[in-house]
Amino acid sequence: MKKLHFHWIFISFLTLWVGSCGKLKKETIAKVNNEDIPLSLYKSEYQTFLSKIYQEDNLVNRYAYLNNLIDEKLILKYAAENHLYKDSLFSEIAESIYDQLLLNFLFKENINTNFNPTDSELRKFFSWQNTTIHVRHLFAQTKEKIEDLNYRLSRSQETWENLAMECFQDSILKSNGGDIGWHNYNDLDPLFAYQAFSIGIGDISEPIRTKKGYSIIHVLEKKHNNFLLEKDFQLKRDEMEDLISNFQQNKLLLEYTDKTMKTLDIKFNKENLLDLHQFLTFVNHKNLESFQEKHIVSYQDIHLNVSEILSRLTKLSDQQLAKISTPLDLEQSIAGLLCREKFLSDAQLQKIHKQNTFKKEFSKSKNKSMIKYVLNRLKNNQSTNSKENIKSEKEKYFQFRNTLLSKSNVTVDSSMVKNFIL
Numbered sequence: 001m002k003k004l005h006f007h008w009i010f011i012s013f014l015t016l017w018v019g020s021c022g023k024l025k026k027e028t029i030a031k032v033n034n035e036d037i038p039l040s041l042y043k044s045e046y047q048t049f050l051s052k053i054y055q056e057d058n059l060v061n062r063y064a065y066l067n068n069l070i071d072e073k074l075i076l077k078y079a080a081e082n083h084l085y086k087d088s089l090f091s092e093i094a095e096s097i098y099d100q101l102l103l104n105f106l107f108k109e110n111i112n113t114n115f116n117p118t119d120s121e122l123r124k125f126f127s128w129q130n131t132t133i134h135v136r137h138l139f140a141q142t143k144e145k146i147e148d149l150n151y152r153l154s155r156s157q158e159t160w161e162n163l164a165m166e167c168f169q170d171s172i173l174k175s176n177g178g179d180i181g182w183h184n185y186n187d188l189d190p191l192f193a194y195q196a197f198s199i200g201i202g203d204i205s206e207p208i209r210t211k212k213g214y215s216i217i218h219v220l221e222k223k224h225n226n227f228l229l230e231k232d233f234q235l236k237r238d239e240m241e242d243l244i245s246n247f248q249q250n251k252l253l254l255e256y257t258d259k260t261m262k263t264l265d266i267k268f269n270k271e272n273l274l275d276l277h278q279f280l281t282f283v284n285h286k287n288l289e290s291f292q293e294k295h296i297v298s299y300q301d302i303h304l305n306v307s308e309i310l311s312r313l314t315k316l317s318d319q320q321l322a323k324i325s326t327p328l329d330l331e332q333s334i335a336g337l338l339c340r341e342k343f344l345s346d347a348q349l350q351k352i353h354k355q356n357t358f359k360k361e362f363s364k365s366k367n368k369s370m371i372k373y374v375l376n377r378l379k380n381n382q383s384t385n386s387k388e389n390i391k392s393e394k395e396k397y398f399q400f401r402n403t404l405l406s407k408s409n410v411t412v413d414s415s416m417v418k419n420f421i422l
Helices: 039-053 059-081 088-110 119-129 143-154 160-167 171-176 190-198 230-264 270-280 306-313 318-322 327-349 356-380 386-406 414-419
Strands: 028-032 035-038 131-140 179-184 214-224 295-299 302-305 410-412
Touching (some): 035 059, 039 059, 059 410, 230 327, 295 306, 302 306, 306 327
Antiparallel strands (some): 028 410
């Protein structure tokens, strides 16, 4: 699916304006056609806006954000009137949002996220945030392979360097023994980082599970900031809680995924999988019709052929497709898609989509995406000259915005904007 790049130009190029000052309901800061913008909603979102742009409260920022909310409502009205929600490209975007939200709700309901870190754990993570490490690793995509590498390494049958030559495709990692250089904690996969920062200099970890597969970690060097103050720790305490929560959530999510994979008991026809991989990578120019009905994979009494798998692979992003370079990559991508289908099926069975919180969140996310979609459509009608683009982007947006305003009734309580207490 085509990637969209959006520019929120209505914030950057906003001018102050106030509509006709008619009567508004109590605690309504503005009204767009028949839709109120309550002061309570505005204040909550405005505070978040200020924290994101690192600005203080002032009248310019108050009007800037209020105009932002008004513009959003005008754009959504325009989208509805022009049936953009039914546009085929946006329908794909909305479907993707819907599915991802279902997954988010499913994981939240099925994975325990109530973590209560101890003071010592918080201090440990604070120390790690002030440490950098020089690390190398051995990598494998499967548990069986990493265990084989670990066995050969622990029995001193082969050197680390020789095993790295075997397990990496990247030429640099092959030649440097899997050395990924110096890193801070936040640079790394949370599961990889936790293990790497837990062990000492010169130590080698047991095989660990990460998002991308499995690793054996060897810490070569560490550098510590030895001037850590108690007041700094207290200021960072909440941030450390978030880091620990992120680590625990990633760990539990992988365990949940692996458990689901095991339940599915996915079996591949290796010969047909190889044919499909060669077809996808243009190694074999075999006519698709000649093998599209061939069996590829089975799980839970379900059997899928080449054609059915190709249909599922279209759901992968360009970036995900680019990572499929080996038959094993293809196998894992297919297994991941089947696991995702199982998660979505479970979410439907649990009737997550009928929850009011889900419906509200989906509507909110869909509308945000629609605003980006409309602005992207507007931006795409631009000159290829970069200087003209800058001018055109401003002018095109304001022309569009003024047209929307001319067809709408917008009222702002300017006294409330000036006088409310944040």
